[in-house]
Amino acid sequence: MRNLTLLAHTPSPNLQRLATAILDAAGEADIHVSQLAPLQAGPEAALNADAIIVLTPENLGYMSGALKDWFDRCYYACLDHTQGTPIAAVVRAGHDGTGTCRALETMATGLRWRWVQAPLVLKGNWQEGFVTQASELGQAMGLALEQGII
Ligand SMILES: Cc1cc2nc3c(=O)[nH]c(=O)nc-3n(C[C@H](O)[C@H](O)[C@H](O)COP(=O)(O)O)c2cc1C
Numbered sequence: 001m002r003n004l005t006l007l008a009h010t011p012s013p014n015l016q017r018l019a020t021a022i023l024d025a026a027g028e029a030d031i032h033v034s035q036l037a038p039l040q041a042g043p044e045a046a047l048n049a050d051a052i053i054v055l056t057p058e059n060l061g062y063m064s065g066a067l068k069d070w071f072d073r074c075y076y077a078c079l080d081h082t083q084g085t086p087i088a089a090v091v092r093a094g095h096d097g098t099g100t101c102r103a104l105e106t107m108a109t110g111l112r113w114r115w116v117q118a119p120l121v122l123k124g125n126w127q128e129g130f131v132t133q134a135s136e137l138g139q140a141m142g143l144a145l146e147q148g149i150i
Helices: 013-026 065-079 098-111 129-146
Strands: 003-008 032-036 051-057 086-093 120-123
Touching: 003 013, 003 129, 013 032, 013 051, 013 086, 013 129, 051 098, 051 129, 065 098, 086 098, 086 129, 120 129
Parallel strands: 003 032, 003 051, 051 086, 086 120
Antiparallel strands: none
């Protein structure tokens, strides 16, 4: 069974809701889904994944320090073994998200991962519709992985 890994830094209740929505929707497909906190994860999070979704808040114009730390620790261990891995990202931003998207694109380019879609930026005041958007992304990734589209 193919593996979809959600690397999610979820310091707030809203981010936890987004993670749950992504995971639940992806899990409707006939695949194995798992959620890992970046600070608790090592390179195996990517080495064992057939596709990756990252979820992060934007803090000070960048992805969370926890997610950046995971990339820093895992880059060389992954580089030669994870090229082509499909990736999608969800960014929760108070008002912007641009810097985080740029940084994630740099990171994915460095690792030679493959974007399934542009990062989903959920910005501004919290809206319940964000949960639906996150869920749709998770569902699309799960189905695409199940059906061998990605
Ligand atoms: C230290 C700190 C820095 C932040 N910097 C940014 C930022 O640069 N750009 C932005 O859009 N939001 C920024 N935010 C807002 C966070 O993205 C937001 O609090 C986070 O996504 C959680 O949203 P929530 O309250 O809906 O859970 C920052 C928040 C904190 C605590």
